[in-house]
Amino acid sequence: MNVSFYTLGCKLNYAETSQLQHLFEQAGHTVVPFGNPTDAVIINTCTVTENADKECRQIVRRTLRQSPQAFVGVTGCYAQLQPEEIASIEGVDAVFGAKEKFQIPALIGDFHKFDTPHCFISELDGDLDFVESQSVETDSRTRAFLKLQDGCDYKCSFCTIPLARGKSRSMAFDLIPQRIKRLEAEGFHEVVISGINLGDYAAQTGENFTDVVRCIAAMKPNLRVRISSIEPNLLTPEIINIVASSDAFCKSFHIPLQSGSPEILRMMRRRYKAEYYHDLIHRIKSAIPDCGIGVDVIVGFPGETDTHFEETFQFLHGLPVSYLHVFSYSERENTPAAEYSAAGQSVPMHIRAERSKRLRTLSAKKKFEFYRSQCGLEKTIIPETRNEATGQWVGWTENYVRTEFVGQQTTVQKPVLVRLLETDGETVQSELLGNITPFAPQQQPSYIPIIM
Numbered sequence: 001m002n003v004s005f006y007t008l009g010c011k012l013n014y015a016e017t018s019q020l021q022h023l024f025e026q027a028g029h030t031v032v033p034f035g036n037p038t039d040a041v042i043i044n045t046c047t048v049t050e051n052a053d054k055e056c057r058q059i060v061r062r063t064l065r066q067s068p069q070a071f072v073g074v075t076g077c078y079a080q081l082q083p084e085e086i087a088s089i090e091g092v093d094a095v096f097g098a099k100e101k102f103q104i105p106a107l108i109g110d111f112h113k114f115d116t117p118h119c120f121i122s123e124l125d126g127d128l129d130f131v132e133s134q135s136v137e138t139d140s141r142t143r144a145f146l147k148l149q150d151g152c153d154y155k156c157s158f159c160t161i162p163l164a165r166g167k168s169r170s171m172a173f174d175l176i177p178q179r180i181k182r183l184e185a186e187g188f189h190e191v192v193i194s195g196i197n198l199g200d201y202a203a204q205t206g207e208n209f210t211d212v213v214r215c216i217a218a219m220k221p222n223l224r225v226r227i228s229s230i231e232p233n234l235l236t237p238e239i240i241n242i243v244a245s246s247d248a249f250c251k252s253f254h255i256p257l258q259s260g261s262p263e264i265l266r267m268m269r270r271r272y273k274a275e276y277y278h279d280l281i282h283r284i285k286s287a288i289p290d291c292g293i294g295v296d297v298i299v300g301f302p303g304e305t306d307t308h309f310e311e312t313f314q315f316l317h318g319l320p321v322s323y324l325h326v327f328s329y330s331e332r333e334n335t336p337a338a339e340y341s342a343a344g345q346s347v348p349m350h351i352r353a354e355r356s357k358r359l360r361t362l363s364a365k366k367k368f369e370f371y372r373s374q375c376g377l378e379k380t381i382i383p384e385t386r387n388e389a390t391g392q393w394v395g396w397t398e399n400y401v402r403t404e405f406v407g408q409q410t411t412v413q414k415p416v417l418v419r420l421l422e423t424d425g426e427t428v429q430s431e432l433l434g435n436i437t438p439f440a441p442q443q444q445p446s447y448i449p450i451i452m
């Protein structure tokens with residue numbers, strides 16, 4: 001049987017879709033690109049996505065236009081939270097919850113259209129198994145995502161992820177070096193270690209995330225490792241010191257803040273104070289002056305007044321961070337924050353949009369300043385994609401600067417050394433200095449000059 005997949009949402013969802021594809025292939029099916037004629041399609045949904053319902057309907061319609069007899073299965077966070085809503089979408093045959101996601105081929109042996117949709121959903125109250133997943137970001141196969149942790153035990157008042165994904169669970173500690181070595185042997189040059197609440201990694205054998213970082217640094221892998229989003233309260237001084245001193249780690253962090261207002265942070269039930277976050281960023285910058293730091297922030301949380309927003313704006317304005325990911329708050333059923341909204345604390349949509357715009361403008365300025373501060377420096381990048389018309393390669397430096405340079409087609413998949421030259425705030429134009437062989441220490445790269 002031919003089967004295709006469609007993924008919405010975060011990198012973790014993409015990693016899990018890859019794992020699902022693998023399971024279908026093991027069961028003897030053939031994975032075909034989405035949009036090709038197919039016998040079945042599996043849609044992996046997200047709860048954070050705005051209009052998840054609308055998007056899901058559109059994808060089902062697109063599938064059935066191309067393949068009217070295709071079996072349509074829907075899984076992912078939205079499926080776990082709103083199975084009936086999804087089952088009511090015309091053309092959907094089955095809905096699979098978080099526990100059932102990786103059992104789809106076994107649950108539906110013979111994929112054909114059902115007369116009435118089936119829901120395979122269990123409660124997520126007990127312990128859940130950790131299911132390994134990894135994915136590849138680009139066609140050039142330079143960067144892989146490796147899931148080390150899933151679920152979340154926190155109770156941030158705006159978030160449905162703990163309801164959709166269940167309790168925190170982690171990959172076995174001794175598997176981590178094995179998986180990284182395997183990716184290295186497969187030719188990847190960068191691995192992004194990720195999780196829903198990655199810093200909350202807790203192996204059944206007792207190791208925590210600091211142990212993971214220490215273990216990877218000791219491995220000295222022949223690739224670079226990037227830490228995906230990590231909660232500020234879990235980013236320990238030891239992790240910062242290891243990242244600062246180890247060539248294995250990219251000099252970048254992504255640290256959700258969500259609000260710079262102490263009162264809103266409290267209402268969000270976040271586990272740190274604004275002053276702590278402020279000190280954390282300064283600690284990182286003094287240990288790693290070039291560190292790229294991304295920040296998640298939510299505007300329009302229920303009860304957020306102009307004064308609260310101004311606190312957030314000024315707080316971020318004064319912080320040496322590189323860019324912001326700005327989200328407009330949107331109500332999620334079954335969360336305390338949605339109750340605050342229902343109780344009259346909702347922020348009007350046009351104000352959410354205005355605040356979002358102000359922070360996006362601030363983000364653009366921060367990014368421009370950060371990129372400009374890097375001009376003149378030599379950095380290692382892994383070329384990912386090439387514009388055939390201009391001959392320009394695009395890649396990311398270890399400290400998360402997007403850069404472009406003119407290079408040969410064969411440059412792909414090989415780390416190179418570039419000098420960053422000038423920026424328009426979106427990207428930095430660079431000149432190619434040479435190939436790095438093998439993946440070299442970032443401080444004193446040994447490289448082979450390229451004669452163009």
Ligand code: SF4
Pocket residue numbers: 152153154155156159160161162196197231
């Ligand atoms: S840490 Fe908070 S925001 Fe992040 S997944 Fe857990 S509950 Fe959601």
